[in-house]
Amino acid sequence: MVTETHFQKELEELKESLLRMAATVEEAIRDSVQSLVRRDSELAQKTFGFEDRINKMEIVIDDMCLRLLALRQPMATDLRFITSAMKIITDLERMGDQAVNIAERAISLNQEPQLKPYIDIPRMAEIAQTMVKDVLDAFVNRDSKLARSVCERDDLVDGLNDQVVRELLTYMVSDQKAINRAVHLMIVARCLERIADHATNIAEDVIFMVDALVIKHHADEKKEEEA
Amino acid sequence: MVTETHFQKELEELKESLLRMAATVEEAIRDSVQSLVRRDSELAQKTFGFEDRINKMEIVIDDMCLRLLALRQPMATDLRFITSAMKIITDLERMGDQAVNIAERAISLNQEPQLKPYIDIPRMAEIAQTMVKDVLDAFVNRDSKLARSVCERDDLVDGLNDQVVRELLTYMVSDQKAINRAVHLMIVARCLERIADHATNIAEDVIFMVDALVIKHHADEKKEEEA
Numbered sequence: 001m002v003t004e005t006h007f008q009k010e011l012e013e014l015k016e017s018l019l020r021m022a023a024t025v026e027e028a029i030r031d032s033v034q035s036l037v038r039r040d041s042e043l044a045q046k047t048f049g050f051e052d053r054i055n056k057m058e059i060v061i062d063d064m065c066l067r068l069l070a071l072r073q074p075m076a077t078d079l080r081f082i083t084s085a086m087k088i089i090t091d092l093e094r095m096g097d098q099a100v101n102i103a104e105r106a107i108s109l110n111q112e113p114q115l116k117p118y119i120d121i122p123r124m125a126e127i128a129q130t131m132v133k134d135v136l137d138a139f140v141n142r143d144s145k146l147a148r149s150v151c152e153r154d155d156l157v158d159g160l161n162d163q164v165v166r167e168l169l170t171y172m173v174s175d176q177k178a179i180n181r182a183v184h185l186m187i188v189a190r191c192l193e194r195i196a197d198h199a200t201n202i203a204e205d206v207i208f209m210v211d212a213l214v215i216k217h218h219a220d221e222k223k224e225e226e227a
Numbered sequence: 228m229v230t231e232t233h234f235q236k237e238l239e240e241l242k243e244s245l246l247r248m249a250a251t252v253e254e255a256i257r258d259s260v261q262s263l264v265r266r267d268s269e270l271a272q273k274t275f276g277f278e279d280r281i282n283k284m285e286i287v288i289d290d291m292c293l294r295l296l297a298l299r300q301p302m303a304t305d306l307r308f309i310t311s312a313m314k315i316i317t318d319l320e321r322m323g324d325q326a327v328n329i330a331e332r333a334i335s336l337n338q339e340p341q342l343k344p345y346i347d348i349p350r351m352a353e354i355a356q357t358m359v360k361d362v363l364d365a366f367v368n369r370d371s372k373l374a375r376s377v378c379e380r381d382d383l384v385d386g387l388n389d390q391v392v393r394e395l396l397t398y399m400v401s402d403q404k405a406i407n408r409a410v411h412l413m414i415v416a417r418c419l420e421r422i423a424d425h426a427t428n429i430a431e432d433v434i435f436m437v438d439a440l441v442i443k444h445h446a447d448e449k450k451e452e453e454a
Contacts, residue, residue: 066310075297083296086313090314090428172400176400
């Protein structure tokens with residue numbers, strides 16, 4: 001019973017670490033987009049520091065998961081939870097890379113006059129951030145309803161991205177001098193779209209995990225007993 | 228000893244399944260790009276069938292890995308190998324999605340006159356395919372040198388993508404009627420770039436995995452290598 005409780009405590013620590021990593025990724029997205037909106041290249045420079053922090057978090061959590069797998073030899077539900085966590089941190093790390101990419105574009109864009117007011121891009125960023133937060137909450141709480149709502153929001157982000165691309169194309173067509181800045185902005189929008197894609201990928205895993213849990217619930221209990 | 232041999236056999240089966248999944252992904256990439264180059268929308272339609280096959284392979288291999296973790300309780304190297312395999316199949320599945328995306332664009336593009344001869348895109352596809360093949364070989368054979376060569380090829384694909392984007396922008400600027408087709412082609416190039424990114428992500432995992440192994444087992448040799 002002592003070991004069981006200890007294992008539960010370790011699982012709680014894993015959940016907390018995941019939520020901390022997600023919060024850091026959210027922060028990186030927010031700061032990178034703010035550095036563009038406020039034309040604050042110093043903030044953009046600061047954003048680069050997130051990359052290293054997020055990479056380190058990934059390694060620490062990955063290691064935590066490996067140790068849990070090796071030492072606790074979890075079965076069924078916990079096993080699936082830990083291996084899913086290992087996949088999720090890969091997605092989170094790649095979101096961090098996208099935030100850095102946005103900050104790089106912001107630095108280039110801030111050196112030139114602003115092409116247009118930024119309206120859709122901050123909206124995309126806001127939605128992407130809530131998707132990151134909610135999908136991790138959905139994961140740790142095994143909440144497939146919340147995960148489904150994350151998947152739905154992906155369409156919103158895709159729609160905004162299409163809108164941004166269409167608008168920027170008209171700028172490009174009417175003014176050749178706008179092309180460079182328009183391409184940078186398209187890439188920013190694409191980065192946000194990719195972040196939303198990563199969140200959606202996690203959400204799909206959560207749905208799969210929770211649904212499989214419901215379907216296999218009794219079978220798993222049996223298997224655990226047998227083992 | 229019997230159990231050990233049986234476990235080794237199961238690991239071999241896992242490796243073979245991974246290589247089969249990678250080969251299917253390669254095929255999907257090749258067919259989707261060929262459907263564009265040959266303007267063969269029937270082939271593009273056929274490509275959609277890969278999505279389902281690849282998704283099923285992912286589920287089967289994921290299950291295989293979970294069973295190995297639960298029943299064999301592998302330690303150290305094998306544990307890392309199995310959890311890496313679980314991450315790799317996620318990347319492979321997403322590459323399959325990109326191939327489907329390419330086939331969708333091909334169908335749209337094949338309905339209009341060809342904007343330009345396709346030269347760089349088939350080259351990108353060829354490189355991306357060899358990256359997929361080589362990175363899986365690198366993984367199953369724990370070959371970090373081959374994995375490093377995959378990372379290097381990512382720059383080639385990025386360079387070609389930049390070239391494609393620049394070229395298409397000139398088409399867009401000079402002829403408004405070209406914009407729609409140019410955007411489709413940019414997306415095709417971006418899909419190939421993403422496929423290469425996934426292969427590079429796997430390659431980085433392989434390098435990390437093999438290096439961790441080297442550090443653990445041949446600490447001295449590793450130091451010499453770095454020096």
